[in-house]
Amino acid sequence: MTTKKINAIDTELSRERAVKSKALKANSKDELMDFDQFVARTPRKESSKMWIFFLLIILIVVAVGSALFFSKDKLVKEISYKAVFLDTNQVYFAKVVKEDALNIYLDDVYYIQTEQQVTPATVEGEEDKITEVPVLVKRGQELHQPDGWMQINRDKIISIEEIGAESEILKEINRQKSLPAVTE
Numbered sequence: 001m002t003t004k005k006i007n008a009i010d011t012e013l014s015r016e017r018a019v020k021s022k023a024l025k026a027n028s029k030d031e032l033m034d035f036d037q038f039v040a041r042t043p044r045k046e047s048s049k050m051w052i053f054f055l056l057i058i059l060i061v062v063a064v065g066s067a068l069f070f071s072k073d074k075l076v077k078e079i080s081y082k083a084v085f086l087d088t089n090q091v092y093f094a095k096v097v098k099e100d101a102l103n104i105y106l107d108d109v110y111y112i113q114t115e116q117q118v119t120p121a122t123v124e125g126e127e128d129k130i131t132e133v134p135v136l137v138k139r140g141q142e143l144h145q146p147d148g149w150m151q152i153n154r155d156k157i158i159s160i161e162e163i164g165a166e167s168e169i170l171k172e173i174n175r176q177k178s179l180p181a182v183t184e
Contacts, residue, residue, distance in 0.1 A: 006014050081108075081163040081170060086156050092137075096160065097149060104157065106150040109139035136172045138184055 074106035084092045084106065086173040112134045140146055163170050 010180065028085075032058075045173065053058050081173065083161045083163055083169075084152065085158045085160070086152070087158055088156070092139075092150070092152075093163060093173065101154075103151050103153055108177065109177075110136050110169075111139065113137045137174065138176060 079095045079097065081093055082096050084094060084096075084104070086092070089113065092106060092111050093111050094109040096104055097107045098105040114132045115135050117131050117133045119131065121128050139150060
């Protein structure tokens, strides 16, 4: 009777192994079928519409950004004269044409230079009177005749202010521009 029980248990274990092995094979086939379906599936129409939507938004943003970037010059008003104060107590009156992280670039630069003016004595025995007179000088008239933009390091600048429309400096700049060019 023990042999019959052992054979019965052995047979039952064999059946269970066969069932488990079939189940494992079926599971692996299902997994393979899922993988095959995953590889062979076609894209959903909704996701393709979403990509088109996102691509359209990106194109619109790029178009608007480039339009603003390239028309930036048209949006900016005419460049006006500014007073640029340096830490050396020098002041330049110019148009700021370009700026970067380290420098600013000036064009059409003027500065004030003092000159001695001698007034002859009116009475015999008095000395001639010498006075310091401020004169507005255009950059480029110096001995070394600089040309092009003037580059100034930002760390040397104390402040930059716009020159008022009724300023005496601006009136003198406009007066000097209206004079005929001196050729030597």
